[in-house]
Amino acid sequence: MLAITDLGGRSRPLSAYRGKAVLLNFWASWCPPCRRELPILQRLQARAGREPFVVLPVSLDKSPATVKAYLQRLGLSELSTFIDTDGSVASGPKSTKPTPFALYGMPMTYILDREARSVGYLVGEADWNSPAGLELLRFYA
Structure with missing residues (x-):
């Protein structure tokens, strides 16, 4: 069972989000495009309570304290984020450790449908609050 960990060290299985589309976004504090996309994710997360999707940002930084300060x-x-300190959820092409999500660049976002199946990904920043972004998320919900 695949789980992600919040900044407080609590683990949450991805299966807990079954029934909703999931925007699973991998980011890091050292990534300039991630910095531009994070405010978009915070706004989208705030609106997600009224939508059939959830927004799950996952930092690839090594320290929860670093992420909180950043x-x-x-x-x-206000952005609820998770952290993958050991690289067990996502990894880049140079990693020798297999993970459920491959990273080809940063930021990288996977869309999971309501059955928790990966239906696509996007490398690079995006305006997920745009009409097209919202339509895509609603479609997979």
């Missing part, structure tokens, strides 16, 4: 510095303390 988000606070950017004024994004």
Whole structure:
């Protein structure tokens, strides 16, 4: 069972989101395009309570304290994020460890349908709050 870990160290299985589309976004504090996309994810997360989808940002940084400080510095303390400190959820092409999600660039977003199946991915930043972004998420819900 695949689980993601929040910044407080609590584990949450991805299966807990079954029935909703999932925007699973991998980011890192050292990634400039990620920095531009994070405010978009925070706005989308705020609206997701009224939508048939959830927004799950996952930092690839090694320390929850680093992530918390980074988000606070950017004024994004309302963004609920997860962290993959050991690279067990996602990994790049140079990794020798197989993971459920391959990374080909940063940021990278996977869309999971309501049955938790991966239906596609996007490398690079995107305006997920745009009409096209919202339509895509609603379609897979």
